Amino acid sequence: MDLSVNQQAVAYLVSAVLFILGLKGLTHPATARRGNLYGMLGMLIAIVATLLGREVQSYGFIIAGIAGGAVIGGIVAMRIQMTAMPQLVAALHSFVGLAAVLVGIGTFFHKQAGGLLNPLLMGEISAGVVIGAITFTGSVIAFGKLQGLLSGAPVKFKGQHLLNALIGAAAVALAVHFAMTGSLLSLLLMTLLALTIGVTLIIPIGGADMPVIISMLNSYSGWAAAATGFTLHNNLLIIVGALVGCSGAILSFIMCKAMNRSIINVVFGGFGSDGGSADSAGAQAAEKGVKSAAVEDAVYWMEDAGRVIIVPGYGMAVAQAQHALKELMELLTARGVEVKFGIHPVAGRMPGHMNVLLAEADIPYDQVLEMDEINSEFPSTDVVLVVGANDVVNPAAKEDPSSPIYGMPILEAGRARQVYFLKRSMRPGYSGVDNLLFYQDNTYLVFGDAKDTIEGMNAALKGGGH
Numbered sequence: 001m002d003l004s005v006n007q008q009a010v011a012y013l014v015s016a017v018l019f020i021l022g023l024k025g026l027t028h029p030a031t032a033r034r035g036n037l038y039g040m041l042g043m044l045i046a047i048v049a050t051l052l053g054r055e056v057q058s059y060g061f062i063i064a065g066i067a068g069g070a071v072i073g074g075i076v077a078m079r080i081q082m083t084a085m086p087q088l089v090a091a092l093h094s095f096v097g098l099a100a101v102l103v104g105i106g107t108f109f110h111k112q113a114g115g116l117l118n119p120l121l122m123g124e125i126s127a128g129v130v131i132g133a134i135t136f137t138g139s140v141i142a143f144g145k146l147q148g149l150l151s152g153a154p155v156k157f158k159g160q161h162l163l164n165a166l167i168g169a170a171a172v173a174l175a176v177h178f179a180m181t182g183s184l185l186s187l188l189l190m191t192l193l194a195l196t197i198g199v200t201l202i203i204p205i206g207g208a209d210m211p212v213i214i215s216m217l218n219s220y221s222g223w224a225a226a227a228t229g230f231t232l233h234n235n236l237l238i239i240v241g242a243l244v245g246c247s248g249a250i251l252s253f254i255m256c257k258a259m260n261r262s263i264i265n266v267v268f269g270g271f272g273s274d275g276g277s278a279d280s281a282g283a284q285a286a287e288k289g290v291k292s293a294a295v296e297d298a299v300y301w302m303e304d305a306g307r308v309i310i311v312p313g314y315g316m317a318v319a320q321a322q323h324a325l326k327e328l329m330e331l332l333t334a335r336g337v338e339v340k341f342g343i344h345p346v347a348g349r350m351p352g353h354m355n356v357l358l359a360e361a362d363i364p365y366d367q368v369l370e371m372d373e374i375n376s377e378f379p380s381t382d383v384v385l386v387v388g389a390n391d392v393v394n395p396a397a398k399e400d401p402s403s404p405i406y407g408m409p410i411l412e413a414g415r416a417r418q419v420y421f422l423k424r425s426m427r428p429g430y431s432g433v434d435n436l437l438f439y440q441d442n443t444y445l446v447f448g449d450a451k452d453t454i455e456g457m458n459a460a461l462k463g464g465g466h
Contacts, residue, residue, distance in 0.1 A: 003052045011049035012236035018042030019240055023247060029355055029365045045238055072081045082357055086350035087146035089214055094139035096221035097198075100132025100228045101191060107231050117182050121231070126175035128227035129187070135220040137198030142213055145205075146349060152210075156205040163198050167193050192319070196218040211346045212255045219248025251351055258345035258371070260407035261396075290426070293444035295456040298385070298420040303461060305382035307338040309374065311411055312354045313347050315388015315422065317449035322361040325387065328365065328454055331461040340367050342374040342384075342411050344392035357422060383392050384416040386437075387450050388423070395436045405433055418440075419443040422450045 003011065013441035019042045025035020051062065073249060080088055104125040111117050144150035205213050226241025228234075256263050302308050310329070316322060329339045341363065347354045358368055378384065386393055393413040396403040413419055414437050421438065423445050438442055446453055 002054045003049060005054075008049050008053050009235070011045055012239075015042040015046040015049070015236055016239045016358045020046070023243060027194060029359050029368070032359070035404060046240075046249055048233075059460060060117060070269050079140075081320075082360060083320070084147075085356070086210070086214060086348070086353065087143045089350055090139045090143040090146060090217065093214075093217045093221045094136050094143065097132040097135030097137075097139060097224050100128045100224035101136060103228050104129040104132065104242050105187065105191070108182075111387060112182070119179050120180055123175075123179040124227060124230040125187075126179050126190065128224060128231050129191055131220060131227055132172060132224040132449050133191050133194030134198040134201070135224050135458060137195045138202045138213075138220070139198075139217050142205075142210065142217060143197055143201040145202075146210060152206065154206040160200070162205060164197065167200065171197065206350065209259075211351055212252055212259070212263070214350045215248055215255055216253040217248075219245050219252060222246070222248055255346055255351060258409055259405075260409060290438045291444050293446050295446060295453060296460055297444065298383075299457050299460040300445055301418050301420070301441055302332060302337065302383050302385070302457070303335055305332075305337050307340070307377070307381045308332055308383045308385060309340050309342050309378065309381050309413070309416065311342045311344075311347075311384060311386045311389050311393060311413055312358065313387060313389025313392065314349055314353075315390075315424070315450050317348060317353065317357055317388070319388065319452075321387060321454050322357045322363070323453040324451050324454040324458060325358075326361040326363055328461070329367070329457050335461075340369055340374060340377070342369055342371065342413075344371050344389070344411050347389055347392050371409060371411055378415040381416040382418065383417045386413060386414040386419065386421045387454070391433060393435070393437055394433060395440075399436060403433055413437065416445065417442065421445045422453050423447055 015318045018038045022035045022037075022039030022042060025031040025033075025038055027035075043069030045199070050056070051059070053378075056062070076088070108122070108125055111121060125209055141150065145152050160437060166277075171190055171193040174193065178186035178190060200211065222241045222244025224241070226238050226245060229239075229241055252263055281322050310325060312322070312325070333337050337406070341358060343354050345351075355368065359365075389411075391397075391405060391408075391410075393411050394403075395410070397405045397408040397410045419437065419440070419442055421443060424447065426438075426445075438445060
C-alpha cells in the first residue's frame with residue numbers, strides 16, 4: 001500500500017514530535033531511557049512512512065541495505081566497550097557526512113539525466129556536499145585520535161590557518177560556480193577541497209578538546225542532514241537535521257563555557273597530548289616530591305569520614321571501574337558515610353561520558369552532581385577520591401596564568417580535607433599539563449589500575465578496616 005502525500009506528511013509530523021520529545025528526555029538521566037524509546041519509535045515511523053511513499057519503486061536494494069546495516073550495527077552494538085563509545089560516535093558522524101556527499105552527487109547525476117537541474121537545487125547540493133565532506137573526514141580524524149591510531153597531540157605547521165582560509169575560500173567559490181553552471185569539474189573539486197578541510201581543521205585539535213570536537217562534529221552532521229533534506233525535498237530530514245545541528249551547537253557552546261574557551265580558540269588553538277614518561281610511577285613520584293599512599297591508608301580515612309566525594313574520569317572508563325565504585329559506595333553508605341559523585345562537563349572524551357558509565361552501574365542519579373552543584377561542598381568534605389580524572393581537578397586552571405588550561409572552571413577537589421588520587425603513573429592528563437594538585441599537602445597518590453585498587457578498598461572494608 002502507498003501512502004498519500006498528506007498521510008506521509010502526518011507520519012513525518014508524528015516522527016518529528018517524537019524526536020523532540022526524545023531530545024527532551026535525554027536532558028536528564030532519569031528520563032534518558034524514555035527519550036531513547038521516543039527517538040527509536042520516531043525513526044521507525046519515519047522509515048516506514050518513507051518506504052510506503054509513492055516515490056519508492058523498488059525495494060530490493062533498500063531491503064538489502066537495511067538488512068546489512070542491521071547485522072553490522074547489531075554486532076558492533078554488542079561488542080563495543082563503553083570506553084570505545086567516543087570513537088564509535090565519531091565513526092557514526094562520519095557515516096552521516098559520507099551519506100550527504102553521496103546523496104548530493106547521486107542527485108546531481110539523476111537530475112542532470114532528466115534535465116531538471118536548476119541553480120537552487122545545485123546550491124542545495126553544494127551545501128550538503130561541502131558540509132558532509134568536512135564532517136566525513138573530520139570525524140575520521142577524530143576517530144583515529146580517539147582510537148589511538150593517530151597521535152592525540154596537536155599537529156601544527158606554519159601558515160596552517162592561512163592554508164585553511166585559502167582552501168575554504170576556494171571551496172566556496174567552486175560551490176558558487178557549480179550552482180550557477182552545473183559543472184561536474186567544479187563539483188568534484190569542491191568535494192575534494194571540502195574533504196581536505198575536514199582533515200586540516202581537526203589535526204590541530206589536541207586531546208583535551210576532543211569532547212568539544214565530538215559535539216561540534218555532531219552539529220555538522222545535523223546540518224549535513226538538513227541540507228540533504230532540502231536536496232531530497234524531505235521535510236522530516238530537514239527538521240531532524242536542524243534539531244541535531246542546533247542541539248550539537250548548543251552543547252558545544254556549553255562545553256566551551258565549562259572550559260572557559262571559545263569555539264574559535266578550540267578549533268584554531270588546540271592543545272593536548274597523549275604523551276608522557278613511561279618511567280616507574282613510584283620513582284617519578286619520589287623525584288617530584290609527591291606523596292604516595294597504600295589502599296589501606298585511603299580506606300582508613302574514608303570509613304571514618306562524614307562525607308566522601310568521588311570524582312570519576314577517563315581512567316575509570318579505561319579500567320571499567322564503575323561497578324567496583326558502586327560497591328564501594330554501598331559499603332561506605334552502610335557505615336553511615338555520605339557518598340556523592342562530582343562530574344565535570346568535559347570529563348572523559350565525549351559529552352556525558354561519565355554520566356553514562358555511572359548509570360550503567362546503577363548509581364542513583366541524585367548522588368551524581370554536576371560541577372556547579374558540588375563545588376560548594378568540597379570544603380566540608382573529609383575525603384575526595386579522584387578516579388582517573390586529571391585536568392578537571394587541576395588547580396593550575398586557577399593558579400597558573402601561563403598554563404594552557406588557565407581560566408577553565410574545575411572541580412575544586414583540593415579544598416577537601418584529604419584527596420586520594422588513583423593513577424597508573426605520573427603521566428599528565430590528556431591535555432599534557434602537569435597537575436598541581438599532586439603536590440598539595442593534603443593529596444596522596446595511590447598507584448595502580450583503578451579497578452584493582454577500588455576492589456582492594458572494598459575487600460579492606462569488608463574485612464573490617466581498622
